[in-house]
Amino acid sequence: MTETQSIAVIGTGNMGRGLARVLAAAGHTVFLGSREPERALAIATELGAGRMRGMGNVEAASRASTVFLAYHSNDTLLEELAPVTEGKTVVDLSTYHEEPPPDFNPLTQVPAFESSQERTARRLPRAHVLGAFQVTWAQLFDAPLLDGRGTPVFVVGDHAGAKASLLALIRTLPFEPVDAGGLQQARTVAAMYFLVTRLAHRYGFREHGHDWRTFVRALDVLLPPVLGLAP
Template identity: 25%
Template structure:
């Protein structure tokens, strides 16, 4: 049986990139977004590239989440709380992926305090869910170019549940990246700071939003 994945916020840059990448795998995708016209366009793009893709759209995040095994919140940090409250009752025991980076208005740092992260805050909002941090250190453009300068981009993952981490690692791999399990959920503080640094470097050195992290080792 294929894993069912709900992507909440599927029309954003990251949400659409994730959706299109995962549509290539053996998954049942449920896509949700506020703008139904844009959502239909994402669905059309997926079907055009892969007519056999197992994907459909929903007009309400709770409906999309109901039958999902994995819920990806492809949302800005500021939108997570509202959606978490909406899906809390049906997200129990499910994997919920936080991709957000709580950046300040100037992209110079994070609005969260050093002793927490967006993912940890989401875990408090969804205490019965298995929150995993993933996809936050990759740019949307990287999904179509996951190999940069001859190196496969690493995508870091953090969470407290071992089986959830393995499941998310498979999603990351399907998306074209090299998955690295970085540690338990508090490690997401570091991952969110890594994203802020990469964004700052991209702006400073004009990487054209095709950039990523790579751990080089023997």
């Protein structure tokens, strides 16, 4: 088990709250960031059990060694974060920053457009930008175990040291990290996200009591061969 860390989670939506909660439950110190510090403070007080503090985005990132971006990034915030993330690991949770064209087929195509992770890396060139939790729906933070196993989390990135540290961090949580290759593989992970969400809308499995974990487990089988990883 890796030693506890100081971690910033930027974003107080469902993903940010869920991730911050499981990180705090694992013993890590969490700085929850928001554009509205009072909102972050209230959520941290409610969820943190003494291990979470709420504050503004820049302050949260400045206090942490690892920064999770739990929102669809925008240039203004990334500019604000750039000076306080130099040399740090920044993990972008976003699946995409633009919609695919209507004729995009996630079974046979990888998005040609830049992934959110690649875009963040361009905006934060002095940080070690990784991608993780892109296909982890917020509901999974409430019940991440399926048949006693943690839900898989696909990790992409080009910085070997930062990736190794993130893989170790995720192992302290009720999730199973999978090294899914370099940062450009975030496009493949996004394609799998589009596939699962289209299936969800077509067959309405959320409305019929099916479990997101079952579909993420399916990705655990489907995605590694697509990424060229050994079984």
